[in-house]
Amino acid sequence: MDKFTVVSVLCSALIANAQQDVKGFDDTVLFDIFWPGNNVDEELGKNEEIIVTSAHQEKYRCILPSIQEKESQADEKYDGPTALDLISPLFTQSTCSYRFETYWTYEVCHGRFIRQYHEDREGKKVKLQEYKLGQWEEKTYDRILEKVKAEEQDKSHQIPLKKIDNINLPYLEVSMENGTLCDLNYNKPRSTKVLYVCYVHGKNEVYSLKETSTCQYEIIILSPFLCSHPKYKPKETGENKINCMPLEGAPDKPYSLMKMKIDSLKLRRNSDFDRIKVEIIDIKDSIKPPAKKPNLDPSPVKSFLTGKNCLNGGTGWWKYEFCYGKSVEQYHVDKDFKKTAIKLGRFNKETHLDWIKTHPQKRPKPKGERKQLSHFYSDGDVCDKTGKPRQTEVKLKCLENTSPSAVSLYLLEPRYCEYILGVESPLICDILAAADENGLVEDNMVDILDGGETVSETTVNIRL
Structure with a gap:
């Protein structure tokens, strides 16, 4: 539209001016275009101006604000504390x-x-x-x-x-x-x-x-x-006016700009009218039998337990990926989308069972008392510090009274290259009862969960 054409031309002119002194260019400086007709302060004529032409051949003389003068006036002498x-x-x-x-x-x-x-x-x-x-x-x-x-x-x-x-x-x-x-x-x-x-x-x-x-x-x-300290005060970010006056009989504002405003006003009125119509409800139509409970899709639970859907978390430089029954990975993706990854452990059922025997305190509590499960992931990437493969204890904890899609991951390192990965999510809550005495969910229990017999409505609605 013509307004955007004018804005593009003006921005190009402002950038071109700023390139003469790159330090003076700041993309946080705000500009707004005004159309005052022929009523403009003569003092503005001393500033730089350009001529722009719309798609309908309407010409305007636009006066650019003097940003450098405002910045120079902001400088203050200061002799106080550093x-x-x-x-x-x-x-x-x-x-x-x-x-x-x-x-x-x-x-x-x-x-x-x-x-x-x-x-x-x-x-x-x-x-x-x-x-x-x-x-x-x-x-x-x-x-x-x-x-x-x-x-x-x-x-x-x-x-x-x-x-x-x-x-x-x-x-x-x-x-x-x-x-x-x-x-x-x-x-x-x-x-x-x-x-x-x-x-x-x-x-x-x-x-x-x-x-x-x-x-x-x-x-x-x-x-x-x-x-x-005046030098540490935030810079003023008030709008800078660009005044554009018509030339050669052009209207005060470009034709397309006026048409756009009229179309926008029509759309707003139609939208308000539609909203009012929606709010008018016939009492007879509002009395209906309750709808049948929709069939819930339990596939996210099965996708998680089979390792198809992995959980990702972390807010710092390093992010974490946990794939249930498969692996724990720590990774970073740079600006060029280059990924640096470190395997913190891989899941092996036999190794996990040996770990449970060696650490009986890690066995899950009786059903109904469980709040978390512990799994052992071994044989990660070799640690430079110890010369041994990295290993991770994954603590799966039921996260209640929160959004069903909430997932919290945190990583601890109590000893060099021996980690504890905490995974907290409502997804874990119904898995607790399905786990055996070793904390594992067997394939037949995955099928039961997938059938929706023991899974609560809240958990099934999870989106990973």
Whole structure:
């Protein structure tokens, strides 16, 4: 349509202008086109302008806003504390910020350490699984302060930006090194980059946490302390007006634009009318016998038990794939769709039965008392640290009172290359009763589940 043709031409012109100074181009700057007719401020005539022509040969003179002038006016002289000095109360007051996820809890103690942990409570016993994602060194503050001062004195230095919710925000980076050693990263210590950004209503909370590469993390903290520094305030993202005036007898607005608005108004009215008609219900028609219960499709249960449908999870750098009765895999897919995968274990029935004999506490509880099953997956890829194949205990846990399609996967590593994969899903609930004394579901029980005799309606409706 003509409106989009005009927008394309104007955007091309703006980009062409921005390419003369690439640093001045920012895709978060917003533009809007106005059609004021011939009533326009003469001062705008001093700005750059272009001529555009619609598909109906309607010509318009469009005046482009001056973005660079707005940016230059935003520069302020500042002689106050450095950005690091402004957030230093977080370090001196031993403040900690937390992020709670399905399984892991992340603790960011500013100026001390970053910790990832999970606690399992069994009566009075507490089992703690934790990793240090980075620690603060004694000389860290002085080193960063010296760097920040040098950067703030350098007028040509550009403060780095991070796009958050489509807004470029300046940030102060603090590196935390020397975390727990990572066997997946050639036994190097874990490390984290903590990015502090200005947010007036923030309470120094964790906005986001992600694993940017193997055992390397990035955490964004929303802090009001930085907002008193003018260079760390968010850039204004108000709309910039592009005024387009008609030439050579063209209408105030292009014909196709007006037609599009009229068609849109008609569609809206028709939609409202249709909605009103749907809401008019005849009482006689509303009294009907209850419909028969539809036949439920139990195939997802059988597909899961036969290993055809695998469960995938993980929110960090590494993702996990669990194929029931087949394998456990840890993998990462990069931007070029290249997949790096590590087999954490393969299922072998005889090996599992031997493991159950050796570890009788892993046998399932009597039917009716069961909440989970444990399966043993062995013969994974060889571990560089131990020289032995990786192995995984898979804990299948019934997840109740939640969406039938909910699946939670988490991975623990209590010892080098010996893992525990937790799989929590409503899909597991009806499988518990079908498992034998070794925690296995035999083929005949799979057929019973597939027939829908013992499977609840909620479980059968699962979509993987």
